[in-house]
Amino acid sequence: MIVPMAKLEVLGPRRLLADAIRFLQEQGVVALREPPAAGARGLRAVAVSPGDVARREALRGALARISALRARLPPANGRAAALPDPATPAFLAALDDAEAQLHAIEERRAALLAERQSARRLARLLRALVPLTSETPTPPRARAFGLALRRERADALALLSGELARVTGGGGVLRATDAGEGELAVLLIVPSSRARDVRSLLFEQGVEELQLPGLVDTLAPARALVALAARERALPGEIAAADRARDELAARLAPSLAAADRTARAALARLDAAATCGETGHAFVVWGWAPRAQVVALSTASARAFAGRVSVSEFPLAAGEEGEVPVVLSNPGWLAPFQILLALVPLPRYGSLDPTAWLALFYPVFFGLMLGDLGFGVLAVAIALAARWRGWGGRLGRDAAAVGLACGAWAALFGLLFGEAFGSLGERLGLHPLVMDRRGAIVALLGVALAVGLGHLAIGLTLGIRQAARDGRRREALGRAARLALLAAAAVAIASALEVMPGLLVAPATAAVLGCAALALVAEGPMALLEAVLSLGNVLSYARLMALGVASVSLAEVANGMPAALPGAAGLALAFGLHAVNFTIGAVSPAIAALRLQVVEFLEKFYCEGGRPYRPLTLPS
Amino acid sequence: MERVLVAAAAALAIGISALATAWVQSRIGAAGSGALAEKPELRGAIIVMLAIPETLVILGFVVAVLILVGKA
Numbered sequence: 001m002i003v004p005m006a007k008l009e010v011l012g013p014r015r016l017l018a019d020a021i022r023f024l025q026e027q028g029v030v031a032l033r034e035p036p037a038a039g040a041r042g043l044r045a046v047a048v049s050p051g052d053v054a055r056r057e058a059l060r061g062a063l064a065r066i067s068a069l070r071a072r073l074p075p076a077n078g079r080a081a082a083l084p085d086p087a088t089p090a091f092l093a094a095l096d097d098a099e100a101q102l103h104a105i106e107e108r109r110a111a112l113l114a115e116r117q118s119a120r121r122l123a124r125l126l127r128a129l130v131p132l133t134s135e136t137p138t139p140p141r142a143r144a145f146g147l148a149l150r151r152e153r154a155d156a157l158a159l160l161s162g163e164l165a166r167v168t169g170g171g172g173v174l175r176a177t178d179a180g181e182g183e184l185a186v187l188l189i190v191p192s193s194r195a196r197d198v199r200s201l202l203f204e205q206g207v208e209e210l211q212l213p214g215l216v217d218t219l220a221p222a223r224a225l226v227a228l229a230a231r232e233r234a235l236p237g238e239i240a241a242a243d244r245a246r247d248e249l250a251a252r253l254a255p256s257l258a259a260a261d262r263t264a265r266a267a268l269a270r271l272d273a274a275a276t277c278g279e280t281g282h283a284f285v286v287w288g289w290a291p292r293a294q295v296v297a298l299s300t301a302s303a304r305a306f307a308g309r310v311s312v313s314e315f316p317l318a319a320g321e322e323g324e325v326p327v328v329l330s331n332p333g334w335l336a337p338f339q340i341l342l343a344l345v346p347l348p349r350y351g352s353l354d355p356t357a358w359l360a361l362f363y364p365v366f367f368g369l370m371l372g373d374l375g376f377g378v379l380a381v382a383i384a385l386a387a388r389w390r391g392w393g394g395r396l397g398r399d400a401a402a403v404g405l406a407c408g409a410w411a412a413l414f415g416l417l418f419g420e421a422f423g424s425l426g427e428r429l430g431l432h433p434l435v436m437d438r439r440g441a442i443v444a445l446l447g448v449a450l451a452v453g454l455g456h457l458a459i460g461l462t463l464g465i466r467q468a469a470r471d472g473r474r475r476e477a478l479g480r481a482a483r484l485a486l487l488a489a490a491a492v493a494i495a496s497a498l499e500v501m502p503g504l505l506v507a508p509a510t511a512a513v514l515g516c517a518a519l520a521l522v523a524e525g526p527m528a529l530l531e532a533v534l535s536l537g538n539v540l541s542y543a544r545l546m547a548l549g550v551a552s553v554s555l556a557e558v559a560n561g562m563p564a565a566l567p568g569a570a571g572l573a574l575a576f577g578l579h580a581v582n583f584t585i586g587a588v589s590p591a592i593a594a595l596r597l598q599v600v601e602f603l604e605k606f607y608c609e610g611g612r613p614y615r616p617l618t619l620p621s
Numbered sequence: 622m623e624r625v626l627v628a629a630a631a632a633l634a635i636g637i638s639a640l641a642t643a644w645v646q647s648r649i650g651a652a653g654s655g656a657l658a659e660k661p662e663l664r665g666a667i668i669v670m671l672a673i674p675e676t677l678v679i680l681g682f683v684v685a686v687l688i689l690v691g692k693a
Contacts, residue, residue, distance in 0.1 A: 551682075
């Protein structure tokens with residue numbers, strides 16, 4: 001059901017405009033609307049002062065900084081400490097302080113993480129170098145270099161050795177060993193007098209010289225290794241301390257930032273709302289929409305809050321204003337989940353029909369008719385119940401589970417009627433077709449599917465006739481009625497020709513078809529004939545009710561034949577797998593096909609789109 | 622020979638319509654993926670548009686079944 005809305009005007013003294021907007025925001029039921037094109041003499045749009053413009057810019061800037069800061073902080077609950085007004089310099093100063101604190105913590109943490117990674121690598125390289133230094137001690141007046149070289153550049157060792165011999169006159173020693181993770185640790189011992197030249201050579205060749213952290217750079221490799229190991233053990237604690245500092249900062253700031261974000265958004269919304277209001281020299285006017293059921297409460301609250309100085313008045317809807325009224329759908333609890341099926345189409349226009357009840361009626365039936373299996377239906381019901389109980393997917397998941405529950409129930413019911421449970425397995429359980437055996441009566445099933453389609457479209461066209469008549473579009477109503485009659489007459493003519501109905505009905509039915517076509521042509525013009533042909537095509541589209549059902553049964557038959565074709569565990573596994581595939585396809589294909597029939601074939605016959613979403617002025621959550 | 626022709630006719634009815642459906646849905650799917658990258662809220666509408674050409678293969682299936690059942 002589309003909630004009845006009231007067209008409101010809120011009127012009061014000009015000096016109370018800001019308070020009135022704040023009051024409406026706190027009430028949270030009024031959706032503001034654009035000022036009427038032709039206003040009263042002397043009524044003008046509320047002027048936007050330079051102060052308001054500056055405040056709006058300040059609020060937007062504050063919101064951007066708050067969002068950026070909140071994104072860097074881990075989530076935290078707690079009491080929000082009061083922060084200054086987000087549009088004031090004091091708030092920006094508080095943000096600067098918070099950002100500086102967070103930046104210091106993040107820098108410290110990043111440095112610790114980098115040091116941890118570097119220490120691990122250095123320790124690995126030193127572990128490789130220590131045996132080399134033990135085997136090749138550094139003589140007096142000589143300098144030792146520790147180098148790291150990628151194993152892919154192992155051929156550069158020979159080049160380096162040659163260059164080293166050139167620079168040191170043959171006085172250098174180069175030894176290399178594998179250090180793991182694709183690296184070689186290289187020990188280079190050269191005379192101290194050549195150390196500078198060697199360093200330049202290493203720089204030119206792009207060879208990495210191991211730089212030990214200040215803590216250990218004066219130690220011998222073995223002792224440096226021990227010191228690095230101690231540092232590696234200490235680093236996790238320091239990183240954890242930095243994380244705790246960040247979490248404590250988040251605990252202090254996050255609730256306050258969230259509150260400041262809400263305050264800033266509310267202030268920005270009020271500024272934007274003021275721009276849609278009207279004023280005279282002494283009064284203000286706010287135009288809006290609200291659910292009719294809320295108008296009395298709003299009026300009473302306004303009288304209490306402003307001692308009767310601000311009034312809330314309802315005005316009748318003018319002709320042609322339906323397109324501007326915001327739309328809210330409200331249905332009983334058992335029906336509301338099916339509103340998610342309307343998510344694929346725009347909102348219905350205010351004053352038109354809410355198709356939720358029709359979708360709730362036909363969608364599960366079509367799904368059940370296509371799946372039509374007791375076993376799969378029970379499985380679908382079980383999954384839907386589990387989803388509702390576990391709360392999967394939040395509110396959307398709950399609604400989808402409710403829809404799935406109805407679909408599974410209808411699939412189980414049709415499975416009973418068709419005598420199917422996991423295909424022909426139902427026979428072994430004592431199931432027999434109560435209505436028809438889908439495996440044998442394919443043509444009859446096709447007839448049923450087309451008849452269902454004809455009935456479904458007839459209901460859609462009837463709803464369209466009623467809607468058009470209610471809106472005063474008589475020619476359109478007449479055209480739709482003619483098309484409905486044309487469809488019915490065509491169905492009778494075809495049924496008579498196929499001897500499903502008495503053959504003598506062919507002639508009168510054909511005459512009726514021609515007559516209805518002529519009537520449709522008169523009512524809606526040449527397009528009416530195209531619409532009629534399309535409607536016949538729409539009926540044929542319902543053949544998918546048969547096709548998907550027969551496909552599902554056939555796949556189940558193949559699955560049930562696996563144990564006979566492949567004796568043993570392999571056949572059983574294959575049967576189980578095919579049934580699982582059939583269930584998955586059976587869940588997805590009928591769901592989409594049933595939805596397509598509702599949205600494309602059914603809704604097109606009567607649905608009036610063009611509703612505007614209901615967005616009341618309210619406090620941000 | 623007649624049975625072979627009947628089977629071939631049914632296979633052609635479903636096969637050609639399946640190929641046509643696959644070709645159409647590949648075009649819609651590619652365009653829909655591009656649209657989704659910019660507007661994720663179109664997901665539902667694109668799923669429905671993908672389902673629209675299924676009528677081709679369903680009618681082909683119906684014709685194939687009618688051919689097989691009619692001759693049987």
